[in-house]
Amino acid sequence: xxxRIARLWRQKESKDLDGADLEKLLAKIDRNRxxxxxxxxxxGNGRWANSRGLPRFFGHKAGVESLRDIVRACSEFKIQxxxxxxxxxxxxKRPQEEVNVLMDLLVEYLYKEIDELCRExxxxxxxGKLDELPAGVIKALQMAVERSRTNEGLILNLALNYGGxxxxxxxVRNIASNVKKGILSIDQIDGNTISGYLYTSGQPxxxxxxxxxxxxxxxxxxxxxxxxxxxxxTPVLWPDFRRVHLMRAIVDFQSRERRFGGLxxxxxxx
Ligand code: FPP
Numbered sequence: 001x002x003x004r005i006a007r008l009w010r011q012k013e014s015k016d017l018d019g020a021d022l023e024k025l026l027a028k029i030d031r032n033r034x035x036x037x038x039x040x041x042x043x044g045n046g047r048w049a050n051s052r053g054l055p056r057f058f059g060h061k062a063g064v065e066s067l068r069d070i071v072r073a074c075s076e077f078k079i080q081x082x083x084x085x086x087x088x089x090x091x092x093k094r095p096q097e098e099v100n101v102l103m104d105l106l107v108e109y110l111y112k113e114i115d116e117l118c119r120e121x122x123x124x125x126x127x128g129k130l131d132e133l134p135a136g137v138i139k140a141l142q143m144a145v146e147r148s149r150t151n152e153g154l155i156l157n158l159a160l161n162y163g164g165x166x167x168x169x170x171x172v173r174n175i176a177s178n179v180k181k182g183i184l185s186i187d188q189i190d191g192n193t194i195s196g197y198l199y200t201s202g203q204p205x206x207x208x209x210x211x212x213x214x215x216x217x218x219x220x221x222x223x224x225x226x227x228x229x230x231x232x233x234t235p236v237l238w239p240d241f242r243r244v245h246l247m248r249a250i251v252d253f254q255s256r257e258r259r260f261g262g263l264x265x266x267x268x269x270x
Contacts, residue, residue: 022243022244022247025244025247025248025251026247028251028254029077029247029250029251029254030254031077031078033254034077034078034079034250034254035079035206035207035208035250035253036079036080036081036204036207037079037080037081037082037083037203037204037205037206037207037208038074038079038081038082038083038206038207038208038209038210038246038249039082039083039084039085039206039208039209039210039221039222039225039226039229040070040082040083040084040085040209040210040211040212041085041209041210041211041212041219041221042063042066042067042084042085042086042212042238042241043211043212043213043215043219043237043238044059044212044213044214044236044237044238044239045059045060045062045063045237045238045239046059047059047213047237048062048063048237048238048239048240049062049239056098057098057101059237059238059239060098060101060102060105061105062239063238063239064105064109065239066238066239066240066241066242067084067109068113069242069243070082070084070241070242070243070246071117071120071122071154071156072120072243073243073246073247074154074246075120075121075122075153075154077250079154080154080155080203080204081154081155081157081200081203081204081206082154082155082156082157083127083157083159083200083206083222084156084157084158084159085159085162085219085221086102086106086158086159086160086162087102087106087128087159087160087161087162088159088161088162088163088219088220088221089128089129089161089162089163089166089220090163090220092161103133103134103136103137106137106140106160107136107137107140110124110140110141110143110144111140111143114143114144114147114148117144117148117151117156118147118148118151120153120154121151121152121153121154122148122151122153122154122155122156123148123149123151123152123153123154123155123156124141124144124145124148124156124158125145125155125156125157125158126141126145126157126158126159126160127157127158127159127160127162127167127199127200128159128160128161128162128163128167128199129161129162129163129166130160130161132161133160133161137160141158141160155203157199157200157203159221162199162221163220164218164220164221164222164223164224165220165223167198167199167223167224168194168198168223168224170197171194171197171198172197174197175189175193175194175197194224195224195225198224198225200222200225205225205226205227205228205229206222206225206226206229207229207230207253207258208229208230208231208232208249208250208253209221209222209226209229209230209231209232210232210233210234210245210246210249211231211232211233211234212233212234212235212236212237212238212240212241212245213234213235213236213237213238214233214234214235216233228258228260228261230253230256230258232249232252232253234248234249
């Protein structure tokens, strides 16, 4: 029954989404300058459901549809890395029932989607304190990682039981341990060293962070990696978020001049 109601909502709303002028947007995107790494805080599921008089569960369920569409779109745009915030270290504070729903949805998503993800060349890379997740989730993640291990397309970082501060604490501990063992000297430690000890080691930092649903917070997400990331915020709730919104974000991103602490091109005197 849940599936049917969620499907009916989507059918009703897909009309508005189809109305958007995808072709015009597509023409505006420079395929050679798409962000290498996009990070998304998938927020607003609860509000989406509440505003329809539905239990929060429906919002999460509908949010999976958005994730499907965005993963596909990122693959098509040849984005190198997509990081999505699916469950934070703080989300355990939610009612047990909601936590269970999220874990069940995740397992369902992995088993249902793995064939399609592999067809698209997506490589699944879960990040976070994975050993604390329920056994069924760990098993599904291991299956999906193994199945997609040799894929060479989009890297999908699924942030699960993820916290930016915890990630940095773990990195500091590992660095300290390697200093103690004599593998690393204190003088060698720089920004690149720290990046190399994070879950995202070897990946470019996000060029673009998207936060739907109108909040203006980082919420303990990729604290180190977002240092020079461009933010794109929208009031659209995650379950309504589709490739048209992603494309708007990319067009906006491409209009920005990134200075990384330097000066604008026409402001340079030397
Ligand atoms: C935040 O919305 C969203 C989450 C805590 C979970 C994100 C999960 C999904 C998009 C679906 C499941 C994911 C996978 C990978 C299968 P919220 O509940 O905080 O919304 P609110 O702020 O409106 O209450």
